[in-house]
Amino acid sequence: MLNISNNNPITENISQYPTVKNLEKRPHYKILNRIIIGVTIIVLIIFFLPWTQNISGTGSVTTLKPDQRPQTIHTAIAGRIEKWYVQEGDFVEKGDTILFISEIKEDYLDPNLVANTKNQVDAKVLSEQSYQGKVSALDIQIGAIENERKLKLQQAKNKIRQAVLKITSDSMDLEAVKTQVKIATTQFNRAITLNKEGLKPLTDVEEKRLKLQEVEAKIITQENKLLASKNEFLNAKVEINRISAEYSEKDSKAKSDQFTALSSQYDTEAQVNKLKNQYANYNIRNGLYYIKAPQTGYVNRALQSGLGETIKEGTPIVSIMPSKYDIAVETFVSPIDLPLIAKGEKVRVWFDGWPTIVFSGWPNMSYGTFGGKVVAIENFISDNGKYRVLIAPDAAEQKWPKQLSIGAGAQTIALLDNVPVWFEVWRKLNGFPPNYYKPTVAKEKK
Numbered sequence: 001m002l003n004i005s006n007n008n009p010i011t012e013n014i015s016q017y018p019t020v021k022n023l024e025k026r027p028h029y030k031i032l033n034r035i036i037i038g039v040t041i042i043v044l045i046i047f048f049l050p051w052t053q054n055i056s057g058t059g060s061v062t063t064l065k066p067d068q069r070p071q072t073i074h075t076a077i078a079g080r081i082e083k084w085y086v087q088e089g090d091f092v093e094k095g096d097t098i099l100f101i102s103e104i105k106e107d108y109l110d111p112n113l114v115a116n117t118k119n120q121v122d123a124k125v126l127s128e129q130s131y132q133g134k135v136s137a138l139d140i141q142i143g144a145i146e147n148e149r150k151l152k153l154q155q156a157k158n159k160i161r162q163a164v165l166k167i168t169s170d171s172m173d174l175e176a177v178k179t180q181v182k183i184a185t186t187q188f189n190r191a192i193t194l195n196k197e198g199l200k201p202l203t204d205v206e207e208k209r210l211k212l213q214e215v216e217a218k219i220i221t222q223e224n225k226l227l228a229s230k231n232e233f234l235n236a237k238v239e240i241n242r243i244s245a246e247y248s249e250k251d252s253k254a255k256s257d258q259f260t261a262l263s264s265q266y267d268t269e270a271q272v273n274k275l276k277n278q279y280a281n282y283n284i285r286n287g288l289y290y291i292k293a294p295q296t297g298y299v300n301r302a303l304q305s306g307l308g309e310t311i312k313e314g315t316p317i318v319s320i321m322p323s324k325y326d327i328a329v330e331t332f333v334s335p336i337d338l339p340l341i342a343k344g345e346k347v348r349v350w351f352d353g354w355p356t357i358v359f360s361g362w363p364n365m366s367y368g369t370f371g372g373k374v375v376a377i378e379n380f381i382s383d384n385g386k387y388r389v390l391i392a393p394d395a396a397e398q399k400w401p402k403q404l405s406i407g408a409g410a411q412t413i414a415l416l417d418n419v420p421v422w423f424e425v426w427r428k429l430n431g432f433p434p435n436y437y438k439p440t441v442a443k444e445k446k
Contacts (some may be wrong), residue, residue: 033144055340055414057389059331061351061404064375064392066327070300070406072316073098078286080104081309088302091323092293099291099317104310114282121275128143138258145254149247156240163233170226184212238356298324304429317399327393327400329372331412332386345414347372347391352409354401369399372412 063069079101103109112117188208195202201344300319304311311317329349333341348369371394378388391412393400 016146018389047383047425055103055333055335055337057331057386057412057414059329059389059410059412061406061408061410062328062330062390063325063406064328064390067295068322070319070321071294072303072319073291073294074314074316075291075311076313077100077101077285078104078310078312079289081304081311083307084302084320086299086302087297090299092297092299092320094293094295096293097290098293098299099304101289101291101311103289108282108285114279114286115274117279121272121279124268124272124275126266128268129353131261131268134261135258135265138254138261142251142254142258145247149243149251152243152247153240156243159239160236163229163236166229167226167233170222170229174219174222174226176216177222180215181212181219184208184215188212220364258395263312291317293320295320296324321406325406327404327406328375329391329410329412331389331391331410332382332384333389333414334386335381337414338387341374341377341389341414343374345372345374345393348413349391349400351401351404352411352412369413370394370400373379374414 021046044417080103081099082102083100084098085096085100086092092098152239188211191208283393297320300321302318303316304318349372372391373394374389376390378390380387382388389412
């Protein structure tokens, strides 16, 4: 303002105008002022009311155990669809036949494949037994060879002993003959001397000469006997070496045959085990032609259809929902809220299609919500950018509805600390996370 005029519109009193006086006298303006004042007081009171901080999440109904969730049955082998035994919606017991398939691989087309393999196993077992018998017979033969060699060696040693004794005897006989030669020579010489002296007749001299010649002939015979005994001694030693070499050869040949039989036996055992393995595999494969229900439940959906269609190994056939399961809820929370979630924490849950009135800050005023507890927290982020949390029913509160079906939508609120309403509004406006909170269950465990 240039402040040129003396009339200041700011300081001028407008209540002097009649229009303003008429407005002040209208009654509904007084009521409006009272309403504004009352609402302001109520809002101020609400700002100081307690508010339960919470973490909200969305998810779906699932099962507590992995084996209770819907599963897909796959075929373990390739085959051709021949016959269906169920239809969608059927209730099946564990072990009930769902589908029959026939063989398509040429290695298993023989209808007598199992029986023929069993015959091969039996034949190989008999062959193995024959090799075992041969090994046993060769073992007996080796024992007999060893016993015979011992006897032969003992016999040869006895011959050596006999030869030694015979050499000794012949040596003594030779010495005796030599003594006889000396005696005969002395007697012959004495007879000659006495004959010259005329004391002995010539006939005595001739008799002594004849006796000397006989004794000299006997010494040659005795020397031959001694040499023959020595030759027998040498022959007995040679016989021992020959026996050792001969029976060593026989023993080596028998052991070689035994090792060959053992090698054939072990090879046959390996073939028997391989055939038994094939036989067991063929038996198991025959049982895989009938695809059976792994557990009791309902056939949700047939993933294959028709007859005569060829399917590969691992092809999904049908989807089954188990009939008995423990219900749970899987929900997803933001990464900023994950540190505030702990196992055993109380959670409020409500389900799609179930009548519900929810006041997130005042859980006691909510209607249609059910109690739950956190039982598992996934430590790896999901595809939706959030972390998965598994919630089970709280046994201390009202049971969850029996009408719930797997896959139904669910909303969750994890209850945290109590703060004034104004603090929660201020936190929301500033984008701060809830207060760091340790549940009572976690404290008790420590």
